[in-house]
Amino acid sequence: MTRATHAAVDGLATALALDEAAYRRAVDLAGLAPDRAAFLRNLDRFLMAVGAMLIVAGVAAFFAWNWAGLHHMAKFALLQGGIVGAVILAWRLEPDSAGGRAALFAAAFLVGVLLAVFGQVYQTGADPYGLFVAWALLILPWVIVGRQAGLWLLLQVLLNLALILYWIQVLYPPEGWWQLSQLLGPLVWLGSTVMDWRLASLLFVLNAGAVVAWELAAARGVPWLQSRVYPRLTGLIALYTVLGPTLVMIFVASLDEQAQLAIVSPALFVAVFAATLWYYQYRRFDLFMLTMAMFGGILVIMALAIRHAFEGYGSPLLLAALLIGLVGGAAFWLRAIAQRARAA
Amino acid sequence: MSRPASLEAVLDGLQAEERLTGPAVADGRALIERLHGVQPWYVRTMVGFGAWLASLLLIGFVAGFGLAVGGSTFLGLALMVTAVLVRRQPAVAANDFVIQSTMAVSLAGQALFAWGIANLLPGDEFKLGCIVVAVVSSAMFVAFPDRVHRVIMVLIAASALTALVYALETNGIVPVLGPVLAGLLVLLDRRHAALVAKGHGPWLRPLENGVMLAAFGCLMLSTIYVLPDLGSDFTFYPQPWISTILLGALLLYVGGDVFARLAGPLRRNARLLVYCLLALLVIAAWAVPGLLLALVVVMLGAACGRRGFVIAGIAFLAVFVTTYFYGIEVTLLTKSVTLVATGAVILLARWLLLQVLAGPGDA
Numbered sequence: 001m002t003r004a005t006h007a008a009v010d011g012l013a014t015a016l017a018l019d020e021a022a023y024r025r026a027v028d029l030a031g032l033a034p035d036r037a038a039f040l041r042n043l044d045r046f047l048m049a050v051g052a053m054l055i056v057a058g059v060a061a062f063f064a065w066n067w068a069g070l071h072h073m074a075k076f077a078l079l080q081g082g083i084v085g086a087v088i089l090a091w092r093l094e095p096d097s098a099g100g101r102a103a104l105f106a107a108a109f110l111v112g113v114l115l116a117v118f119g120q121v122y123q124t125g126a127d128p129y130g131l132f133v134a135w136a137l138l139i140l141p142w143v144i145v146g147r148q149a150g151l152w153l154l155l156q157v158l159l160n161l162a163l164i165l166y167w168i169q170v171l172y173p174p175e176g177w178w179q180l181s182q183l184l185g186p187l188v189w190l191g192s193t194v195m196d197w198r199l200a201s202l203l204f205v206l207n208a209g210a211v212v213a214w215e216l217a218a219a220r221g222v223p224w225l226q227s228r229v230y231p232r233l234t235g236l237i238a239l240y241t242v243l244g245p246t247l248v249m250i251f252v253a254s255l256d257e258q259a260q261l262a263i264v265s266p267a268l269f270v271a272v273f274a275a276t277l278w279y280y281q282y283r284r285f286d287l288f289m290l291t292m293a294m295f296g297g298i299l300v301i302m303a304l305a306i307r308h309a310f311e312g313y314g315s316p317l318l319l320a321a322l323l324i325g326l327v328g329g330a331a332f333w334l335r336a337i338a339q340r341a342r343a344a
Numbered sequence: 345m346s347r348p349a350s351l352e353a354v355l356d357g358l359q360a361e362e363r364l365t366g367p368a369v370a371d372g373r374a375l376i377e378r379l380h381g382v383q384p385w386y387v388r389t390m391v392g393f394g395a396w397l398a399s400l401l402l403i404g405f406v407a408g409f410g411l412a413v414g415g416s417t418f419l420g421l422a423l424m425v426t427a428v429l430v431r432r433q434p435a436v437a438a439n440d441f442v443i444q445s446t447m448a449v450s451l452a453g454q455a456l457f458a459w460g461i462a463n464l465l466p467g468d469e470f471k472l473g474c475i476v477v478a479v480v481s482s483a484m485f486v487a488f489p490d491r492v493h494r495v496i497m498v499l500i501a502a503s504a505l506t507a508l509v510y511a512l513e514t515n516g517i518v519p520v521l522g523p524v525l526a527g528l529l530v531l532l533d534r535r536h537a538a539l540v541a542k543g544h545g546p547w548l549r550p551l552e553n554g555v556m557l558a559a560f561g562c563l564m565l566s567t568i569y570v571l572p573d574l575g576s577d578f579t580f581y582p583q584p585w586i587s588t589i590l591l592g593a594l595l596l597y598v599g600g601d602v603f604a605r606l607a608g609p610l611r612r613n614a615r616l617l618v619y620c621l622l623a624l625l626v627i628a629a630w631a632v633p634g635l636l637l638a639l640v641v642v643m644l645g646a647a648c649g650r651r652g653f654v655i656a657g658i659a660f661l662a663v664f665v666t667t668y669f670y671g672i673e674v675t676l677l678t679k680s681v682t683l684v685a686t687g688a689v690i691l692l693a694r695w696l697l698l699q700v701l702a703g704p705g706d707a
């Protein structure tokens with residue numbers, strides 16, 4: 001069955017040379033034309049959401065204007081009031097409703113802001129990883145009772161940050177020129193931390209373990225665990241923690257004097273590549289996970305080819321031919337197994 | 345709006361109402377069968393990545409011969425023609441890799457061609473480059489039958505023309521560009537069914553999407569002053585009120601039309617109230633014309649059930665408000681008052697409109 005979207009109906013109309021009346025009728029039959037009730041419902045929701053959003057933005061602008069002059073107790077009162085208000089809202093709206101989920105997530109997020117302001121006001125001198133650990137611990141009960149992928153994702157991100165910061169600020173402060181990646185922004189800096197294979201492996205265990213736990217629980221049929229957002233995003237992080245160091249090792253082998261690179265990451269990559277292809281093909285079909293694994297595999301093969309196989313003037317041509325072959329083959333295989341899964 | 349049906353059900357419905365002949369139904373079924381083979385976005389992204397990289401490697405290989413300006417122009421033209429000829433083959437329509445490769449080749453060809461022509465002709469390179477880019481992308485919009493490519497062409501053409509306006513030091517036109525593009529979008533939307541029936545469907549939707557995104561971009565450029573002067577040649581000081589007046593007029597037109605179409609016939613007083621509320625909204629959003637453009641786009645989307653417009657309008661509003669927050673031409677206190685006042689007017693409008701529209705006399 002093919003969903004009748006606007007684009008699909010337009011395509012049908014063009015292909016069949018429908019006249020204007022027939023086209024309008026096709027739009028009606030597709031259920032794409034709104035009626036009065038739907039219009040009023042959408043108008044109600046849109047105006048409510050936009051009005052509330054602008055007022056919240058305006059209030060935020062007011063406090064931003066006056067933030068430095070606010071007494072610290074007023075700052076705490078504002079943030080704690082926001083947390084309490086969000087929790088009450090989540091309770092009144094039911095934590096399983098869309099509004100309740102959003103309110104509980106907002107409360108969990110504001111806890112972090114409160115901790116940051118606390119550290120700013122009292123200059124506690126604590127290491128930054130402590131903020132993320134405390135944040136994760138404080139929201140843990142809400143994460144457990146909240147039963148939503150968003151909260152679990154927030155917790156996962158906090159655990160990753162806490163581990164990274166503990167590693168590089170307390171255990172093994174980085175050395176070498178590559179720490180200059182901090183200058184390129186926090187995301188690049190975080191991404192470059194996997195150049196230490198020990199940290200990368202720990203991050204891999206943290207994230208891959210979370211995916212395995214989620215999939216095992218989901219296989220037991222728990223309804224709210226059927227969402228694919230959490231395992232896919234966490235799986236992507238897990239894949240990156242082994243793919244990143246593998247690519248760095250291939251491209252700049254001489255870097256191992258400065259970066260902590262070892263064969264562990266490539267070995268883990270091969271293992272996770274094989275496990276992903278097996279599990280998501282035969283146990284729980286997920287084309288996204290298979291595509292990401294294939295993409296990772298293509299990147300590794302291309303990196304090996306660039307580093308070792310082709311040199312000289314004609315190398316772009318040969319690399320292009322290899323890339324076309326790899327991507328074409330992967331697309332063909334993915335299409336075939338998607339068709340097989342649809343037929344099953 | 346009822347739940348979206350399947351394309352098969354639409355075809356069956358048209359056949360049952362005898363709007364389609366037997367061969368047309370067979371063609372429709374064949375089209376639906378082809379649509380079954382469309383891959384999800386992430387597979388297409390992977391294929392697109394490979395195709396773009398492979399195309400750039402091939403172009404890098406050719407460019408490695410060390411071409412002169414004339415050679416670049418010829419090579420660019422050759423790449424564009426090749427991309428168009430390949431993309432127009434019917435067999436290519438189902439091959440994501442070839443589609444993405446031809447798109448990359450086309451864009452690289454356009455860049456080489458525009459650079460070459462701008463260097464070959466006498467005069468200001470930048471201005472000439474803008475004109476060549478606008479002309480070439482307009483031609484490629486027609487010649488290259490791909491919806492994503494067509495959206496990109498509209499955006500490139502609009503960007504080139506906007507840059508040309510700055511280069512010609514006619515900055516006063518810039519605040520008008522966003523509302524003019526929004527007006528074009530409204531016009532296309534009003535004529536959508538007629539244009540699809542005349543066989544213009546393949547380019548209509550990309551044009552609408554491209555014009556909408558270009559309107560967003562032009563309005564941001566002309567109404568929000570975030571960065572200091574980027575160069576002595578350009579002046580980026582915004583004039584939001586010009587856009588507000590023009591978009592306000594457009595909002596009154598679209599709002600009145602949409603309410604008349606979807607809310608049923610209104611009493612004279614109710615109609616007057618709708619217009620008063622819209623006018624009040626325009627006044628409240630005097631410094632925030634992005635809100636008016638977002639409302640116009642969302643209303644168009646809500647009126648014809650196009651979720652893409654609604655999502656784009658809301659996303660633009662969020663981006664605009666965020667950027668407005670960081671704008672440096674207005675104090676935070678003024679921003680705060682503006683945002684709260686606009687939000688309050690919208691909530692008031694919501695309450696009043698729902699009261700009026702729910703009335704029995706207007707049902």
